[in-house]
Amino acid sequence: MTNIKQKxxxxxxxxxxxxIKKAGYDAVSFTVETPRERTNGDFSANAAMALAKIxxxxxxxxxxxxxEHISVDERYIERVEVARPGFINFYLNNxxxxxxxxxxxxxNDSYGKSNIGEGxxxxxxxxxxxxxxxxxxxxxxxxxxxDSIARILAFSxxxxxxxxxxxxxxNQIEKFALSLExxxxxxxxxxxxxxxxWYQGDDIKDxxxxxxxxxxxxxSGMPAEKRRxxxxxxxxxxxxxxxxxxxxxYRIDYDVWFRESALYxxxxxxxxxxLLQEKGYAYQKEGALWFKSSDDDEKDEVLVRANGVPTxxxxxxxxxxxxxxNRGYDKVIDVWGADHHGHVARMKYAMEALGINPNKLEVVxxxxxxxxxxxxxxxxxxxxxxxxxxxxxxxxxGIDAARFFFxxxxxxxxxxxxxxxxxxxxNSNPVFYVxxxxxxxxxxxxLLAEDEILVPPYSGIDAALLKDDAxxxxxxxxxxxxxxxxxAAQTLEPSRLTRYATELAxxxxxxxxxCRVNVESxxxxxxxxxxxxxxxxTLANVLKLIAVDAPEKM
RNA sequence: GCGCCUGUAGCUCAGUAGGAUAGAGCAACUGCCUUCUAAGCAGUAGGUCAGGAGUUCGAAUCUCUUCAGGCGCGCCA
Numbered sequence: 208m209t210n211i212k213q214k215x216x217x218x219x220x221x222x223x224x225x226x227i228k229k230a231g232y233d234a235v236s237f238t239v240e241t242p243r244e245r246t247n248g249d250f251s252a253n254a255a256m257a258l259a260k261i262x263x264x265x266x267x268x269x270x271x272x273x274x275e276h277i278s279v280d281e282r283y284i285e286r287v288e289v290a291r292p293g294f295i296n297f298y299l300n301n302x303x304x305x306x307x308x309x310x311x312x313x314x315n316d317s318y319g320k321s322n323i324g325e326g327x328x329x330x331x332x333x334x335x336x337x338x339x340x341x342x343x344x345x346x347x348x349x350x351x352x353x354d355s356i357a358r359i360l361a362f363s364x365x366x367x368x369x370x371x372x373x374x375x376x377x378n379q380i381e382k383f384a385l386s387l388e389x390x391x392x393x394x395x396x397x398x399x400x401x402x403x404x405w406y407q408g409d410d411i412k413d414x415x416x417x418x419x420x421x422x423x424x425x426x427s428g429m430p431a432e433k434r435r436x437x438x439x440x441x442x443x444x445x446x447x448x449x450x451x452x453x454x455x456x457y458r459i460d461y462d463v464w465f466r467e468s469a470l471y472x473x474x475x476x477x478x479x480x481x482l483l484q485e486k487g488y489a490y491q492k493e494g495a496l497w498f499k500s501s502d503d504d505e506k507d508e509v510l511v512r513a514n515g516v517p518t519x520x521x522x523x524x525x526x527x528x529x530x531x532x533n534r535g536y537d538k539v540i541d542v543w544g545a546d547h548h549g550h551v552a553r554m555k556y557a558m559e560a561l562g563i564n565p566n567k568l569e570v571v572x573x574x575x576x577x578x579x580x581x582x583x584x585x586x587x588x589x590x591x592x593x594x595x596x597x598x599x600x601x602x603x604x605g606i607d608a609a610r611f612f613f614x615x616x617x618x619x620x621x622x623x624x625x626x627x628x629x630x631x632x633x634n635s636n637p638v639f640y641v642x643x644x645x646x647x648x649x650x651x652x653x654l655l656a657e658d659e660i661l662v663p664p665y666s667g668i669d670a671a672l673l674k675d676d677a678x679x680x681x682x683x684x685x686x687x688x689x690x691x692x693x694x695a696a697q698t699l700e701p702s703r704l705t706r707y708a709t710e711l712a713x714x715x716x717x718x719x720x721x722c723r724v725n726v727e728s729x730x731x732x733x734x735x736x737x738x739x740x741x742x743x744x745t746l747a748n749v750l751k752l753i754a755v756d757a758p759e760k761m
Numbered sequence: 762g763c764g765c766c767u768g769u770a771g772c773u774c775a776g777u778a779g780g781a782u783a784g785a786g787c788a789a790c791u792g793c794c795u796u797c798u799a800a801g802c803a804g805u806a807g808g809u810c811a812g813g814a815g816u817u818c819g820a821a822u823c824u825c826u827u828c829a830g831g832c833g834c835g836c837c838a
Contacts, residue, residue, distance in 0.1 A: 240777085247781065256780080259818065266818060291781065292818060337838075378837065495836055505764085505834085512836040519838045548765055549833045574766080574831085615786095616774065619766070621831070623773080636800095637786070643800050651797045694777065706775065709786080720793085720802040761800070 209314060209321060210689035211307050212241075215250060215283060219297055222284075223252050226276035232262055248288065248296030255293035266293025304682040305670035311685065311741040312665050319688040319748045323696060324365030330530055331357040333542035334454070335372040338446045339383040341410050342453060342597040344576040344624060345544055350597070351613035352573055353542040354459045355701035355753045362752060363696035368536070370463040371454075372526065375443055376471060377519055382406060384435040387442050390415035391434075395424040414442040453598050457606060458754040470525045475533075476517055479525040479561070480510060488560040498524075501556040508553060520550075524557045531563045538567050540699065545572045545619075571699050573618045578626065595626060604629050604636075607755045611638035614701045614753050637709060641750065642758050644712035648743040649759035651724050655736060662740045663733045672734045677714075677721035681738060684714045685745045692752065701753055708749045715742050 208214055216239045227234060237254035255270035262269060270289040277287055283299045290296050311318045333353025336346045354369070361367040374380075386406040392399035394415055401407075418426075418441050426434045447464070454461070470476050480496065483489040488499050494513035498520070500506060510521040530539050543550070551572070555565035578595060601609055603626075612629070615637065616622055629636075652662060673682070687707070695703040724735040747757040 238778090238780090240780085242781070243784090244781070251781085253780065256818065294781070374838075493836085497836095509836045514836080516836085518836070523838090545766070546832060547838085550838095551765090572766080577831095620774075621767070639800050640786095643798080647798060647801085654797055690777090698777085702775090703777085706785080713785090716801055717803090719797085720799095723797065725797050761798075 209310070209318075211303055211310060211686050212690055215299070215303055218283070219250055219252060222277050223254050223273065223295065225278070226273045227254060227258065229276040230272050232258055235261060242294075242296065247290060247294065249299040250297045251290075252295045252297070253293070255289075255295060259293065267291070269293060270295050301671070301674070301679070304679060304686065305673070307682055307686045308668075308670060308737050308741050309665040311744045312737075315744055316748060316751075318744055319692045319752075320362050320364075321689060321693050321696075322364035323693055324360060324363050327365050327537040328368070328535070329360055329365045329538040329540060330368045330370055330534075330536045331360070331540045331542070332370045332372055332530075333357075334459075335374070336450065337374050337379055338443055338450065339379050340406060340408055340446070342450060344578055344595055344597075344600065347457075347597045347600055347609060348576050348613045348622065349542050349544070349573055350454060350457055350459050351610050351753075352571070352618055352701060354457075355610075355614055355704070356540065356542070356571070356699050358752045358754065359692060359696050359701060359704070362692060365538075365696075368462045369460070370465055371450075371461045373447065373464055373466045374519070375466050376468045377516075377522070380439060380443075383411075383442065384439045386411045387415055387418070387438040388431070388435050391418060391438060392427055394419050395427040397427060410446075411442075414438075414445055417445065418442070453601075456601060457597065458610065465526070467522050467526070470522055470529065475529060476522055476525040479528050480517070480521060483510070483524070483557075483560060486560060488557075498553070498557065500553065505552070520553070523554065524561075527554060527558060527568065528561055528563070531558070531567065532561075536567075538569065540569045540571060542571045542573060542618075545574045548572050569699070571618055574621045576622045576624050578624055607642070608636050608638050610753055610755050611641075611705055612636070614705045617700055617702050637705075638755060639761075641708045641712040641746070642756065643761055644715045645743060645746045645750070645757045646759060646761040647719060648715070648739045648746070651739060652736070652743070653759075655725060655732075660729075660732065660736065662736050665737065668734045668737050669730055670734060670737075672731050673738060675718075675722055677718040678735075678738060681714045681718045681742060684711050685741055688745050688749065691749075695752075704749050704752055708746065708753075711742070711746060711749070715739070715746075 219239045220237075223237070223239075224234065235254065235257045237252055237257040239250055239252050242248055242251045255273055256266045258264075258269050258273075259266040267289065270293040274287055274289050274295060277295070279287060283303045284297055285300045286298045288296045288298065314320070331353055333356075334342070334346050334350050336342045342350075357367050357369045382405055385402070389399040389401045389405065390412050393401075415438075418438060421441075422437075426437060451464075480489065483498065484496075489496055489510055490499065491497075495509050496511035497507045498510050500508065508520055509518055510524075511517045527539065530536050551570045554570075555568055558565045558568055604612070608629070612624075613622075655661075673679075691703055691707045695701055718738075722735060724732060724739060726732050726735075750757045
């Protein structure tokens with residue numbers, strides 16, 4: 208057993224199901240949930256309301272009837288009551304809450320873990336920033352989101368692979384080459400023109416300068432093709448290494464860095480295009496190869512340009528085919544910016560065309576980050592080079608704050624990130640509130656340990672001494688972790704966990720102000736010490752899932 | 762024009778596969794440090810859930826519609 212709440216829900220479901228049967232009604236599906244108002248009990252079943260339609264009786268009467276058939280000899284159930292529209296409310300004794308202390312002791316850093324994934328192999332592909340430049344705020348959000356999703360899924364029994372897709376071929380590489388070449392030639396004292404459409408950022412100048420330092424100006428006299436090839440090879444590797452370093456600093460370590468160029472080298476792009484044509488999903492028109500869209504309203508998409516060069520879309524289809532067919536993932540999650548949403552239906556349809564179940568592909572659309580400067584929207588553009596880079600961001604607000612901040616809101620909601628505010632706000636940042644709770648707990652444990660009062664085993668405490676409201680609230684919140692993690696895994700929303708962490712911290716801070724741990728009575732001290740240690744374990748586990756540090760001192 | 766997303770307290774956002782009296786954090790106001798970290802706590806105030814209609818025991822949640830904002834609709838990625 209790894210989830211107390213679930214265990215009780217199952218018991219109640221059983222009891223109510225049995226009651227429905229005993230009362231002579233057909234089985235009906237209903238839910239057991241936690242009422243928001245505690246006066247409505249610890250758990251509540253809506254079976255009578257669900258049954259009302261079939262039984263054609265008022266829910267309130269049905270609830271009364273069912274209540275008579277519920278056996279209350281269950282260990283935790285104290286009493287059962289029927290409330291207004293027809294809820295059957297269960298009031299429990301405190302034993303179940305105390306058991307959470309045993310559970311956290313037994314499971315420790317596994318508390319919250321589940322096996323809902325049943326070992327399914329899932330790939331999470333995220334960030335996948337163009338290697339032509341530095342990473343920006345959008346990548347920062349995508350990184351925090353994707354990595355946390357991967358951690359949550361791994362904790363929930365999935366076998367997870369984290370992957371970065373490197374777009375190391377195609378148009379933007381051409382542009383990258385031309386940009387580097389111009390900067391290099393300029394550094395060699397040659398008056399090379401620079402197109403406005405090229406990458407204007409300083410990082411391009413940096414790469415060119417580094418290249419110059421390494422090779423001198425010997426490439427200035429070589430054929431352009433050879434020069435560009437060398438520059439791109441150099442610039443790409445350099446940029447990729449910078450990205451790896453930055454992401455690693457951001458606590459993101461990928462299992463696989465997958466190169467787009469590999470799909471061309473292996474012939475998979477060509478093969479996939481051939482397959483699409485054979486199956487009748489692609490056709491020639493005006494010299495180009497087109498992908499037939501699923502319905503007439505939608506426009507068809509070009510796979511291979513008239514000049515013979517495949518589009519990004521073609522490579523992406525081959526890439527996703529590779530994920531499923533070559534590597535056999537049960538599920539693939541892509542984290543994309545919301546500006547790519549038009550791509551989702553097409554990609555799923557392409558999978559269908561290739562005979563792959565499109566439901567195995569799940570795309571998490573993330574609203575782009577809108578960068579604000581003191582209330583004024585600042586447009587981010589990689590081309591103009593004016594974007595705030597991930598490096599600068601991490602430097603200014605810290606890794607913990609960034610990881611926490613970018614996971615505070617649902618992926619689908621817009622996110623205004625005010626840089627000026629974030630910088631000056633460092634002490635009112637919500638992440639400190641949560642970390643402070645953890646540090647406070649560690650501090651108490653540390654001080655008591657100096658007096659040789661150590662966290663006792665569950666078997667050594669009298670849990671019934673914990674009877675303050677603040678203590679119950681804290682226990683109750685701790686008991687919610689497994690549900691929260693599972694919900695985060697199912698909805699792919701790590702933001703649930705930042706909220707949960709904040710709520711747990713709130714309950715702890717309230718407890719801290721209401722109850723002292725270091726009290727005269729050794730028995731009460733032991734029980735409270737056990738309680739805060741369970742809180743510490745729970746906080747540490749949830750923070751680990753979003754990769755935020757749980758400091759022992761602040 | 763067509764499609765997707767968003768609209769909840771002054772601001773930023775939650776709201777759990779319809780559930781009970783719509784929540785939190787900032788900001789505002791009033792209190793709490795001789796006691797384990799005040800980066801904290803307790804309390805007050807703040808709402809036509811964008812508007813309208815429908816579905817039913819019951820709607821912020823589902824359907825339809827209007828309005829407002831964002832994004833997409835390239836032989837770009």
